[in-house]
Amino acid sequence: MTFYLNALGLINALGQGKEEISRRLFTGDTGGMTRKDGYLADRAVMAGAIEGELPPISADLVRYDSRNNRMLLAALLEIEPDIRAAIAKYGAERVAVILGTSTSGIGDNEPGIAEKVKGGSFPEGFDYDRQDNASLAYFVRSYFGLTGLAMTISTACTSSAKTLASARRMIAAGFCDAAIVGGADTLCRLTMNGFASLDLVSGDLCNPFSQNRGGINIGEGAAVFLMSREKSGVRVAGIGETSDAYHMSTPDPDGRGAFTAMERALTESGLAPKEIAYLNLHGTATELNDSMEAKAVYELLGPVPCSSTKPLTGHTLGAAGATELAFLYLALGSEDGLLPPHAWDGATDPSLPPLHLVAPGERVPGARAMMTNSFAFGGNNISVILSKESD
Numbered sequence: 192m193t194f195y196l197n198a199l200g201l202i203n204a205l206g207q208g209k210e211e212i213s214r215r216l217f218t219g220d221t222g223g224m225t226r227k228d229g230y231l232a233d234r235a236v237m238a239g240a241i242e243g244e245l246p247p248i249s250a251d252l253v254r255y256d257s258r259n260n261r262m263l264l265a266a267l268l269e270i271e272p273d274i275r276a277a278i279a280k281y282g283a284e285r286v287a288v289i290l291g292t293s294t295s296g297i298g299d300n301e302p303g304i305a306e307k308v309k310g311g312s313f314p315e316g317f318d319y320d321r322q323d324n325a326s327l328a329y330f331v332r333s334y335f336g337l338t339g340l341a342m343t344i345s346t347a348c349t350s351s352a353k354t355l356a357s358a359r360r361m362i363a364a365g366f367c368d369a370a371i372v373g374g375a376d377t378l379c380r381l382t383m384n385g386f387a388s389l390d391l392v393s394g395d396l397c398n399p400f401s402q403n404r405g406g407i408n409i410g411e412g413a414a415v416f417l418m419s420r421e422k423s424g425v426r427v428a429g430i431g432e433t434s435d436a437y438h439m440s441t442p443d444p445d446g447r448g449a450f451t452a453m454e455r456a457l458t459e460s461g462l463a464p465k466e467i468a469y470l471n472l473h474g475t476a477t478e479l480n481d482s483m484e485a486k487a488v489y490e491l492l493g494p495v496p497c498s499s500t501k502p503l504t505g506h507t508l509g510a511a512g513a514t515e516l517a518f519l520y521l522a523l524g525s526e527d528g529l530l531p532p533h534a535w536d537g538a539t540d541p542s543l544p545p546l547h548l549v550a551p552g553e554r555v556p557g558a559r560a561m562m563t564n565s566f567a568f569g570g571n572n573i574s575v576i577l578s579k580e581s582d
Contacts, residue, residue, distance in 0.1 A: 194359050194427040196416045196577070197277075197369075200269030201517045202262060203412030203504045204239030208269055213521050219532035219551050221502050224396055224408060230383040237396055239410025239505025240378055248330075255330035257296030257321050263375040266413040267331065273417050274335060277369045287340040287367035288328045289358045290415075291350025291374030293509035295343075296321035298379030331371055340366055345509065347567035348473075350374055351414065352512025352575055356430050358418050368419060373513035375413035382508065383409055389440060397476035397506075399499035399533070400485060400548065402540040404476040410505020414513035416520075425520050428462070428560060428578040431455030435570035442479055442566060446487030449473075449564065452572040453491050456562060460576045464492045467576070468558035469522060469530050469549070471515045473566045474499020475506055482543060484564065489544035492562075498533035498549040512565040516575060519561040523579045528556035 201208070204223030205215040215223070227238045245261040246268060267274070278286050303317035320326065324343045332341040344350050344357060351374025358370035386392050386407060393406035418427070432455070435448030442449070457464065470492060473484055476499070488497065500518055507514050518531055533548040560578040 192363050192420060194362065194418060194420060195423045196418055196425045196427065196520060197421060197423045198270040198273035198417040199517055199520050200266040201412070201414040201514065202241060202265045203507060203514055204241060204410050205503055207265060209521060216500070216503065216518060216521065216531050217525070217529040219503065219534045221396060221534050223503065224505060230380050231387055236383060236392060237408045238378055239408060239507070241411055252330065252333055254320065255326055255333065257299045257326065259292060259294060259296050259375050259377040260327065260330045262377060262411065263327060263413045263415065266415045270415065270417060274371060277417055277419065278335060281368040283337050284339040285368040286337055287358065287361055287370040288331045288337060289342055289344065289354045289361070289370050289372050290327045290331065291344045291354050291509050291513065292324055292327050292376055293345055293347055293350055294376045294379050294382055295324045295326055297381050298377050301380050327375060346571050348508055348511050349565045349567040349571050349573045350509035350512065352516060352565040352573045354513070355418065355427060355575060356432060356573065359427065359430070362420065370418050371415060372418050373415035374510045376411060376507050376509040378409060378411045391477050393476060397502050398535050399472065399474035399476040399501060400481050400540060400543060400546060401535045402538040403536055404478065404481060406477055407475045408501065408505040410507045412504060412507040412510045412514050414510060414517040422580065424580050425523055426578045426580050427575070429456040429460030429576040431459065431574045433572045435572065437570045440568050442483045443570060444479065444483055446483035448570050448572045449484055449566055450487035450491055452574040453487065453562065453564065456574040456576050460560065462560055462576065466560055467492060467495050467562050468555045469561045470495050470497040471518055471563035472497050472499040473564040474501055476501065480566065485543040485546055489546060494547040496530055496547050496549050496553065496555060498531050500531050502534040512573065515563045516577065519563055519577045522561060523558065523577060528554040528558060530555060
């Protein structure tokens, strides 16, 4: 079976909508990354926050009201006509909702939990269900009046990329004809403090693959696709998944799980390594992630043009996989072949293989296939290849 991405909606620190985000993505604009107070007790942090108003959730869906779902709604509104058309074509029971998140509405509930700890009771209006990961998919199913499959995947930083793999299996098995896939994740103190406790948060703009890299920046965002077997301009050409289970939070230093995920995606696609025109790196700017990913990438793909876009958006965690797939989608649709540049200080790390990091303004005219990597805690890995369909 062949699967396609028929429509894309997104929002992140680069802006809202394909047009604004494309413009800032291909110029390597890091202006959406700003220093924020209130997440860590002892210092401000650089974060990729979405500024401005988000669309409200209607009163009849108030049980799903959270920043995470409002952010997702902002992305959905960009492709609502496409989703409504799919529902009219296939039926409300045949359009699935398969989304990824790691935070859900935790950020909305943090003040109430703090009040409970301090005073012994939750404030009026506190709703524990707000932080249920399932809220994401249930909200979308209710918003569109769907009656079929709805599920949320929460596998940390691979969550939203894995929705494509799950949707493909569900469509192939006959459970649905189309699926709303992708995900959303919101900035919150819990996540920020969790990464800080591992000493992984950078004090400045993250600096992937640099000798001077010092950790990640966290971001927030949402990216959603309509996925089906109906032919369109972008095809899901290959997916490779592995679970190396090397350590709860540390990647295999040799990158074997990452290598195998990329290799499986290539094998499924039928493409040779040299046919991959661009690779979006997981590229978190932590010491161990960048080291193992560089080894795996160079061994399999050699000098493929590649970049990490996390200095532009922050690491959007459960939304990162879909966000960076969206960047492939935009790059494949770029008429001039522009690639997302690698924003860093240019200080090469001599201990890493010599990756071809994309320079500002670099182009690959006529690119037909691109890959993205997402690697998560527990050795949970996925690589996805998108290809441009012939006219």
